[in-house]
Amino acid sequence: MKFSSSLLVAASVATLATAAGSTSKPKNYIFFLPDGYGPASETFARDFANYKSNNTNMLPVDELAIGYVRTFATDTLVTDSAAAATAYACGKKTYNGAIGVDDNYKPLGTILEAAKLDGFMTGLVVTSRITHASPAGFATHTYFRDLESDIADQLVGYTHPLGRVVDVMMGGGRCFFLPQSDEESCREDDVDLWSIAHDKYNWTMTTEREKFDELDNGLAEDIPLPFAFIPNLDHMMYEVDRESSLEPSLTEMAITTLNLFDRLTKDSDKGFFLFIEASRIDHAGHAHDPIGHVHDILEYNRAMQAIVQWINDGHSDTALLSGADHECGGLTMGVPDYAWxxxxxxxxxxxxxxxxxxxxxxxxxxxxxxxxxxxxxxxxxxxxxxxxxxxxxxxxxxxxxxxxxxxxxxxxxxxxGINWSTLGHTAVDITLFGHGINTHNMIGSWENGEVGQFMANQLGLNVANVTKILQANESFVQAIGPDAEGKKLIKRYRLQHDHEHLHEGAFHKH
Amino acid sequence: MKFSSSLLVAASVATLATAAGSTSKPKNYIFFLPDGYGPASETFARDFANYKSNNTNMLPVDELAIGYVRTFATDTLVTDSAAAATAYACGKKTYNGAIGVDDNYKPLGTILEAAKLDGFMTGLVVTSRITHASPAGFATHTYFRDLESDIADQLVGYTHPLGRVVDVMMGGGRCFFLPQSDEESCREDDVDLWSIAHDKYNWTMTTEREKFDELDNGLAEDIPLPFAFIPNLDHMMYEVDRESSLEPSLTEMAITTLNLFDRLTKDSDKGFFLFIEASRIDHAGHAHDPIGHVHDILEYNRAMQAIVQWINDGHSDTALLSGADHECGGLTMGVPDYAWxxxxxxxxxxxxxxxxxxxxxxxxxxxxxxxxxxxxxxxxxxxxxxxxxxxxxxxxxxxxxxxxxxxxxxxxxxxxGINWSTLGHTAVDITLFGHGINTHNMIGSWENGEVGQFMANQLGLNVANVTKILQANESFVQAIGPDAEGKKLIKRYRLQHDHEHLHEGAFHKH
Structure with missing residues (x-):
């Protein structure tokens, strides 16, 4: 079966793009990734919210839907977060497990790195460990996502060949910043990254909510950049479990960072690139926990609504795109028949x-x-x-x-009446949301890599040039590629995801 | 949890709608319903097509995606085809099982009826029985979808209070046109509807592919309207099982009907409304048969591509919207983890x-x-x-x-690596596709009823007036409402779909 490959873009969309075609471009870009947020998750959370409020409203993100994203990785039709983040960040698909590297383990420049090199401010604001695959894919490079100590090293600038590329980071994962002598450490070496970051790279490293809150008050010149707010050893808490005296919400972290960047860049012709992630929608999907899933989705919606409001409220030079990396858990509602x-x-x-x-x-x-x-x-x-x-x-x-x-x-x-079909992800396309300048150009269906290319182009960034710089650095290329042990690591990861034996029969009627 | 209900329509979309806002409207409307086609079905069929052709193309409909549709019925969050067809046709949500009636069993005018009363030509082209819930919802009225003899009676005009409202129908379901004395009949009465349709309502009733083929050749004045092509007693065959000497493909039926309507209306200021359905994507979902599912989806894509081509090829006064009624089967790919x-x-x-x-x-x-x-x-x-x-x-x-x-x-x-979680439908939003004049106004997220309202408005039709006429007909209202036995029928249908007992615990770990 072969379809003609003619580009039958809907006349309406093509017409519109031309009609409204503007040469102006955004100064700032926000990419907001709701990890593991498939189409069913949206209906699921909307139905819950409408049950609570006894109406038939839309969710805030419903009003921002512009298209959908095809997410397959180069080695499988079901992507993981690493390959997907790399595709969004670098504009190029790669294998499951890859962080900012291609199928040959060669580093790929990211939109965040290109932004930093071009004088933009950059940030990573997430609810997972800051070293987790999604944020890692935007600012670091390694052949395998589980090497989170290496990722932490690069995040603060310690081993990153471009130096420090991140100005603000917020999320969990402090255990990867502590030397193994510390009983709370997740590292397998003696690097005291928390101190190195502070001493050698001038990071304000804090675990305290008070310090975070101060960001909203300080004048531009008072803000102690680069700034890392990492209150938790592991991930941030699920929204429904969060203790607000210890942790701000994702909405608070996002808006605080936006205001900070706004104050810092308002007199510059260069703006910012901010990566935000509602990371734990995915974790609740893996855990088949509808409670964590629904409340983290609703927090994602609150954050999106707050950002749209922020853009509308005097920041029309900022564009927002938001799309998941993949669905998680194989969620369906109506099981058994028609129950939900x-x-x-x-x-x-x-x-x-x-x-x-x-x-x-x-x-x-x-x-x-x-x-x-x-x-x-x-x-x-x-x-x-x-x-x-x-x-x-x-x-x-x-x-x-x-x-x-x-x-x-x-x-x-x-x-x-909910069913989860898998402890992993599924292949379904995810929905793309957008707001602000030129995002209408992304109406329709896209490869995840195309979304990244579009954002880089909108900011006038040359990601290919960053790739060139990185790949010219032979010792870095060497350091982030797999040795024999590393190849085993990847192989093991792929085997966990590989079920070719199915072809030979393993059906059990349930 | 309460979201502000402000209408935060993406600025881009709103701007575009205004920028390209045209006062011109389509002369003709096509609504194409791929029954049971959820978001996962699209990824599923695309991955299969791309495996076959060894590439990473889009499906034809990928290029037409403009939004998505919220599909819940008034009595459940998981709709059936009857409630969904009624919502699309009448612009109003109703209960599962309802055919062109509201929650109080009162008839609702449909877009097809309004079109007919206003001088348009009208058609139903499907691959299910022509008496099945989806086509029935566009041209008939009864409190319960299973009353297919009554639906057949109304389809030909025999018991329809507006007289005959359909000019062309194609699909299966001949058994509902035969009197019970005929061993092939599905009726429980002696009505020989096939003969009545021909004798009293001038229908050309045919089962022969040759007669169908002749439609492409005849001059406008030779076309024996109204025309019913009903080759099969039950549904048309699945595309992969189809014998082309007996049955044309859905693409052939759709294009032949479009050309026919085009010839018949080209000198009129009134055009046509055509309902097309890829009915059996749904049936294969209920049967958990990936083979029927994928091939009927690919045929839907071929038909959509052919229609877009037809519109682009000198018929720019025709608009096309296409959206499923609901997902079917709870399809996910990646089960067990990451296998597909x-x-x-x-x-x-x-x-x-x-x-x-x-x-x-x-x-x-x-x-x-x-x-x-x-x-x-x-x-x-x-x-x-x-x-x-x-x-x-x-x-x-x-x-x-x-x-x-x-x-x-x-x-x-x-x-x-495919999982089906239910023998019924699921609640997930479905994708909306569009092509042609003003369809860009439907970018975003919509209730199914809003899609119907939009189409009627585009054709300048007054559906509310048809509702008034129908509801003023007391004997008709009486005839299509449930008696005591009918209420039992509906109750039984709802009980099949009702699992409130789940609340009391019935979990079995699988």
Missing amino acids: YPEVLDVARNTAGIYAQQFETFNETANATETDKMKYLKEQIFEAYGIKNATKEEIEGYFTADSAEIYLGEVLSARA | YPEVLDVARNTAGIYAQQFETFNETANATETDKMKYLKEQIFEAYGIKNATKEEIEGYFTADSAEIYLGEVLSARA
């Missing part, structure tokens, strides 16, 4: 992981009897999470489940 | 139903031994359908499955 009850999700006040932890704590109390424990599990865990009148079978399943967290999520999902 | 192998689908030359039938026939041959049968099943059925080296377990499962057809589909799907 968002009200079931309106009981829980925390993610499944918190409830599972809470039970673990109770379970370890010395004087609790088995009866106490079962009662506690039923009433304080299942019931509190939204699983009304848990059956004996449902409760017993808790103790044999591989993961108590995932088990709780799946039981609640089944009650709500 | 479209090549597995490149073996079968028929749908699963045909292979299951084929085995049934062999199974009934008198002198075949058990060994013969198992060998035949493995080699001529499983292998031919694409299930290489079927395991003993896979083959044994065939005999205990509720449905051999669905079982085959599920085994093949598992080999390909």
Whole structure:
């Protein structure tokens, strides 16, 4: 089956693009990545929000939809976050696991690096570890996403061949900045990156919400740049679990950074490039936890709405594009046939992981009897999470489940009429949202790499030139490529994702 | 959680709509409904087509994407085809099962009826039974979709209070036109609708492909209108199973009808409204058969491409919108984690139903031994359908499955990395495609009813007036509403779709 490859762009769209075709371009660009946010996630969260408010409103992002994105990686039809981030950042597809490198492990310049070299301000604001695949793909280079110590080293400028390319970073992942002698460290070396960043690269490294809050008050000249706000060792908390005295919301981090950049660049002809990620929509999808999923999606929507408001409110030189890297969890609503009850999700006040932890704590109390424990599990865990009148079978399943967290999520999902088909991602196209100058040019269907190319072009950046600089640096190319051990790492990662044996039959009717 | 309900339409889109805002409107409208075509179905078919042609092309419809549609019905968040067709046709949401009636069983005027009353030509071209929910929702009225005899009666004009409102219909479902004395009839009365249509309403009623082909040759004055081409008792064949000597493709039916309408209306100031449906994308989803699903999707794409070509080729006064009624089957690709192998689908030359039938026939041959049968099943059925080296377990499962057809589909799907989560529909928004005059005004996110309102407005039609006429007809209102038995019918249908008991716990870990 072969379709003609003629470019039958809808006449309407083509006409519009020409009619409104403007030569003016944005000074600033925001790329906002809702990780693991597939089309079903949007309907899912909208139906929940509308249940809560008893209406049939749109979500804020519904009003910004302009197209969709084709996300496959070079080695599989189902991408991971690393390959997708690299495609968005570098304008070129690569293999799953790759951070800012191509299929041959050669570094690719990113839009953020090109922006920095051209005098823009740059930022990474995320709710995962700041060293996680998505932010990493915008500012660092390594053959494998799990090398988060190396990624942290590059993020602060320590081992980045272009020097420091990031001005502001916010997110979790402090454990990758601590030497292994520190019991909270995730590193396997003695590098005290937190101190190096501060001492050698002038970073303000802080874990304190107060320091973050001060950003909103300081005058431009008072702002201690570069600025890293990394309150958590691991990821930031899910929105529904967040303690606001310790962590700002993603919306707060995004708007604070926008205001900061605005103050710092308003007298310059160069603006900023800001990468924002609602990282944990994805994590809740992997965990099959509808509670974490829905509340992080709603926070993504609040952040998008706040940014649109910010752009409309005197910042029309800023453009916003937003698209996920991939769907996560294989979410569908209507399982069994035609069932979908968002009200079931309106009981829980925390993610499944918190409830599972809470039970673990109770379970370890010395004087609790088995009866106490079962009662506690039923009433304080299942019931509190939204699983009304848990059956004996449902409760017993808790103790044999591989993961108590995932088990709780799946039981609640089944009650709500939600199904998760995989612990990984799925191949479905994701929706592209846009607001502001020239984003109408992105109406329609695009490869993820094309989205990155468009943004770089809009800022007048030469990403190819950054690639040239990076690839000319032989010792860097050497350092970020895999040795024999590294090739094994990648192979193992791919094998986890590889199921060619399916062809030979492994069907179990469920 | 409450979002501000401000209408934050993307500035770009709003600007464009104004910039290109034209007062000219289309003379003709085509609404093309790919039944059961969710976002994942599009990625699925594209990946398959690209596997076949070894490239990374877009599908034809990818190039026409302009937005998406929110599809919930008034009684559930997961719509059926009846409620969705009514929303598109009448501009108003209703309950699952409703055909052209509102929540109170009162008739709602449809865009097709309004077009007919205003002097337009009208057509229904589908691959399901012509009496099935989607075409029925555009031209008939009844409280329950399964009353297909009543729907047939209205389609030909026999019991329609507006008289005959359809000029051309093509599709399956002849059994509903035959009196119960005919062994091929699906009716429960003695009405010989086929003869009545011909004798009293001047329909050319034909089952012959030759008669269909003649439509392309005749002069306008020779065309024997109204014209019904209904070759099959039940649905038309799936595209991959189609015998072209008996049945034209959906593309052929669509283009032939367009040319016919074009010739008949070219000297009139009134054009036509044509409803086209790729009906069986949905049926294959219900059957979990990736083969029927992918080939009917590709045929939908060919038909869309041909229509766009037709519009571009001298028919710029015709506008096209296309959107599904809902997703079907809960399709996801990447199950287990990251597996998705479209090549597995490149073996079968028929749908699963045909292979299951084929085995049934062999199974009934008198002198075949058990060994013969198992060998035949493995080699001529499983292998031919694409299930290489079927395991003993896979083959044994065939005999205990509720449905051999669905079982085959599920085994093949598992080999390909595809999951189907439900035998019904799911809630995810569907994609809206458009081409031609003013369709850019539909960029963004819409309720299904808003799509119908837009089309009626574009043709300058007064659907509300048709509603008034219909509702003023008391005997008709009476006839199409439910009696006590009818209310039971609806209740039963809703119960099939109702799983409130989930709240009380029915989780089985799979």
